[in-house]
Amino acid sequence: MEYKYEIIRSQDSFPIKAFTHSINRFEMHWHKEVEILLVLQGSVNIRVGNERYLLQEDDLILINRNEIHNTNKTEEDNILFALQINPEYYATHYPQIKKIVFDCKSFLHGKNEQKRFDTIRGYLAQIVWELNKKREGYQLTIGSIVYLLAAYLVDNFDYVLIEDKKEAIMSKNIIRIQSIIEYINDNLEKKVTLKDIADNQNLSIYYLSHFIKENMGMSFQEYLNNIRLDKAVYLLLNTNKTITELSYESGFSSTKSFNKLFKDTYCFTPTEYRKKCGDKTNNSEDNDKELEKKKSKTYLDVDRSAAFKKLFSYLNPLDNKVKDNNRSLIDSEAIFVDVNNGGLEYKPYWKKLTTFGRASEGLRQKWQGQLKEMQEDIGFEYIRFHGIFSDDMMVYNIDDDGNIVYNWSYVDELFDFFKKVNIKPFVELGFMPSEIKSSDEVMFWWKANVSQPRDIKLWTNLVKEFIKHCINRYGFKEVETWYFEVWNEPDLEYAFWIGNRESYFKFYEETVLAIKSISSKLRVGGPSITHQITMDETWLEDYFIYCKTNKVPLDFVSLHIYPESFSSKEEVEDIRMKAKLGEDSLKLMTDWKLLKRIYFDKNHTCDILSSANKKINMFLTNKPELHITEWNASSCCGNLINDTCFVAAFIISNILKNIGKTDSMGFWTFTDIMEETKAGISEFHGGFGLISKNGLKKPSYLAYYLLSKLGQRIIKQDDEYIVTKEDENIQMLVYNYAYFDDLFLNGDTSALLNTERYLVFEDKPSKIVKINISGLSGYYKITRYQLNREHGSVVDAWINMGTPENMTEEEVRYLKGKSYPKINIEYLDISGDYKDEVCVPIHGAELIVLDKKIG
Template sequence: MHWHGEIEIILVLQGTINIRVGNERFLLEENDLILINKNEVHNTSKTKEDNMLLVLQINPEYYSSYYPRFNKMIFNCKSFLYGKEEQKSFDMIRHHLAKIVWELNKKREGYQLIIGAEAHLLAAFLVNNFDHTFIEDEKSVSMNKDIVRLQSIINYINRNMERRITLQEIADNEQLSVYYLSHFIKKNMGMSFQEYLNNIRLDKTVNLLLNSDKTITEISYESGFASTKSLNKLFKDVYDCSPSEYRKAYGNIVYNENKDRNEDSNKKKSRTYLDVDRKAAFKRLFSYLKGLDNEVQDENTFSTTKDVISVDVRNEGVNYKPYWKKLITYSRAVEGLRKGWQNQFEELQNDIGFEYIRFHSIFSDDMMVYNLSEEGHIIYNWSYVDELLDYFKKVNIKPFIELGFMPSEIKSLDETVFWWRANISQPRDIKLWTDLVVEFIKHCINRYGLKEVETWYFEVWNEPDLEYFFWIGGKEAYFKFYEATAWAVKSVSNKLKVGGPSITHQAISDSTWLEDFLIYCNKNDVPLDFVSLHIYSESYSSKEKVQDIMLRAKQGESQQELMAEWREMQRIYFGKDHTYDTLNSANDKINRLLSYNTELHITEWNASSYSRNLIHDTCFMSTFIISNILKSINIVDSIGYWTFTDIMEEAKAGISPFHGGFGLINNNGLKKPSYFAYYFLSKLGEKIIEQNEEYIITKSGEDIQILVYNHTYFDDLFLNGDTSALTNTERYLVYEEKAEREVEININGISGKYKITRYQLNREYGSVFDEWIKMGTPENMTQEELNYLKGKAYPKITVEYLNLDEYYKEKLYIPVHGIELMTLEKKL
């Protein structure tokens, strides 16, 4: 029980709670709302359901300079006392609460003023729409005296709760009669002295149960109970279970009363804010903000930031190597044999022209490489491998070959991952594996020549740090496996490039996995021509949940079911500079621990590792790619975007045309905004004249290229795992608020006749997802509908010819998630 000088509005977003205000008790359910006036004694307690509450406290003094009477008002505002047809006034309060949360989350410029305005509108609405009474000055003085006395009583009880304390003792301390004190407590707290004492002792009991390893007997006496019997009886009455049962269900660590600690038992953590599924709750809250996206857009229509960029193109500039063109990726080898896949890839190569392509499963069963005769002899079948590698040669791209997964014929276990069941076990005999690697490389050399194969990359396995999902046996077993594989590669030719360990960014930040691997290679002279890592901008809200899934995988639960559970886990996102920071961290470890220089390749990279993340289809991805690629110049040898196409089957093929797949191109061959990020990057020159936050200017001979963008990142709610504002049709409410950019471009030292081509990519031009929304979100589209979208899925292009005399000036207006590319091409 407590009170305070603020008014408090409580809205139940999820579950149920008990609330006591004075002598009254209420059960609040989802969407119920209550206003607790200042200095009203109250408390909240949970029911058996998980709950989530939105609580707003406002000091009435906040309004005193505008409306002094507000400080004396007592409101009657309890939504649960009225039926559904009488909720309109309460819905307006919910609207103001939602708007405050929204603005606090978005933090756009001046959001504090907007929140202040909402608080004033809320107060005005209460004054004009809800019954209220006024506290007279004399009564206010009397109430304040009672509050001071009540505070003194409660403080005394709280300080002495651990020993036997009586009402007479408190009465003597306050110089009151026991009779008066008893009635005073009941009147002001809504409960008797003994009830309050029992409540605070139970509160302490629960805290000790959840956060200590003390026995029930120890907890009983420390909380002030006369015996464990009295604790058990009261606990059972309130929580409908014993203290031991409660600890087992909710405690941090399971202990029994004899402290018999079983380290191998499941360790259960009490649930945190992020463990609660908030999606439905916030979706309900934000439903009171109808038309918010349009409202935000309207408010920002005339909001711009202004920049001036002035350069002299006679400057020599700095050589720039387009490292991002080095590598592109796709899911598994056999998918590259499909006609639809190849059609998409040929468009990609014609438009952009990558150097290498990385993929899974060159040795998996669907490639049919490893075979045994009836006599038990090994027979290698390279027909599918040849067909794939021949195709790569035809379209002018080299393979970046991940050596994996394990053929069934030499597996040691039946553990698999993905819908197509890639075997993740070690070989039952390492020589069977190394012989396969050697024979594979020899075959490639015989077919394509030694000099060609020496330009390829061979990466050993995929994400061995995710034990029991992509590798079984621990990191030490992987180190030995890597060593054997690397020497098998080098046994054919020492000039062949081999590397690894192909681990995730989390292994870099949360453990010494990378350091241990580098030390092992350095100490044992193991070949390591390149280090490969994977970077995604997200993690998981509960490390305990991750550990639980890993443990269950180790104990033999279905890999398919656990992988589905893994992918559905709530995600939290790292900051805007996560890719850049991870690369710097990796480089620091490599330079510190290796005695020689080696290449660094990011063989998987995306904003999310979830193949159904709806952000993948949006304009956000285009600025995400460009911002990170340009920021990471000179600190990495390649960044391979995962993946170029939505044609992939790790978790079966996506059903909707815009299901949030990784690809730059969707299943139907429609190019997403992310595709054009690479298309724009491919048009940059080989020398950088100037680069800064959100722009780069390059040149090639006398041709000039100007790339300007407006990148905004996730808002606080989305960063912390809340996806309630992300739906199939509305995917732009999860970002920070940011203004349109007005950029003035001043180019000096440019003369002659120029063709100036301007490309605009934003939600209005070139975003096939946004066009699909305008079209009505059709599923199972006809060819006519696909053709229509293909025509719309292209940036806006305008062309003009100018005779320039030492100077060129232009203004660009770039909306959020927008990109503009200008190419100035010298003509004779």
């Protein structure tokens, strides 16, 4: 058996078929295409005709058309890249190509001769790169590479031309071999003999024996043993059949003969081999589930990223220009705007909410300086965070006499600072103080306890005392404007909630009733669950039904949206089971981080919001507010895309496309000063934040800065631009949003490097936009803000600087000067039309603001 990931399927109009695969079983075949095999990982046995070879990592072999070859795994796992080329593609211009037999085997040559093969490896990598990017006209590019590859083979490798007569004999032999193999496969469970086949083919036994040996590279008995052993190994590892049962099913005459051949081949008895690879003879339900999991697991789950990283390493000796994502032709668009268009009212819903990691982080001076500056630049209304009751806030205390003593000092310090910078708390009620926990399960480096309270009254009393204290300090009128969200991601059982959904529903009910007992005007909601559970299960619907049936107040619905899902639900369940069994929490955090992530398409945020609104309208009579209390371009802290210009375009595109679908969309998080895991070492380690740990504003921050300058009415909006108006001033924002390429979407991160972070995106051209704004009259100040990799991308400036770590104050000051859009200003008298032209590169944005002045 071989597991295969096809990069492209061969089509009549396309000359190639490219894929990576992993060989697990014996396989003999041939085909009309020329095939180039490159070992990316491990090793594999291959036999071509009568010759047998061991191919190891980096080894390359060309298999000519209609050459019979078989492959078999070694003790190592393997990943191979295969490129199959249809010779008919060249036939018009080079007819003799169909008769050529090349001698191209890298492993038969020393290091000094590998440059010839490196060029071939480079062509293979270049083909995959172009297939992945799918630039306009990529089929032509690949076609040209395939021609160059063929020309290189002809010029640099030995070959012979097959005569017509010999080719006819070969074709006839291929037909006969195919018939022989089909007969053997159809009669494998019987005691098929050479005489049976000879009779079937009307040949003598002597002729048939030599024919098989000459054309298949092995004797009849050797081939029969191979395919019987191959079937036996498959049954051994993928079924619960006994050794006797599977030996007879595989066609062996006795268990004794099977055992002897198996041990001679694998150095283990069948029983030892089964135990070594995982015993599946138990018929229990658990083992059946484990069997299904094993059957579904392929090399794609774990090793493909490393394989592509290896493949793309071959680009360097050939052509670094292949990595240039901006080589496409420029796209152009014309926009005509009449400012007399009344337009639609626009409320910047995205300013409703921002977020940070945990409450105690907000007590730090550097953190407070960053929030203060962001409020001055942009001005968010609310801020959400974890851990208001966690141990490091020291809220819950027991004195020497066993009495509960609440300490609100750190809460007051944090909330007082919020008031000072004009932002309100969006309070996530969690996690559990150690004094009232029911168990020791924790998440994050800072050990947030995720268990339920040992007594619900201890929890509800804590919540009520917290609310009372806030009211006494800040006043009823103020606290009634806040939001109170019950817990965080309870759908991730044994990760953020020790219990099931029903236990959360009851916990939510008790918490809401405790808060509402103080004031019915206090706003409480939940369930703060992930997009994945919203898509895949009825969790949200069940929550709505519970609240409606039991008349539990629900003032707002909160969800989290990230663009990734986990590649394997089984792996997720494994981690949850480890958590349930009490495995170390920090190790579990590492396991979560190591899960391969598969990305949804670029409309994912929009799709989740549409689905959520549909469910709210279907199940709830009084429509509550909808708040997205966590949202980002990645759910992984440490994803290097988080620092790039891509996230700026991601933010702008999604915010503008989802106007009217949600009441807030809080980007997780505003700063890299956060410690879910240990603090990032590098300044640009892929942290979630809009701002780096030293206060450097990333492109994502500048996206919000540009959005904050839009007006209160939308007079025109379409794909990748918006025009707004405020009084007599006009604002126009144009952006160029490109999403991930196919490989990255499917979990491959091999092209994402610390110093090269833009190779994982689809290719798009720069966008030229011609603007005509009519209906203007007067004297205007025209300000242009340009945000792209050249202007405002501090991570690109840091890379160009040489990626310094542990930066000096001078280096940080230099980069702060680079973390701002380019600004151009001019003044014009305008009567009628304003015409302009902007060129926005991929991942870029440009804002033009026309402010009317008194002339």
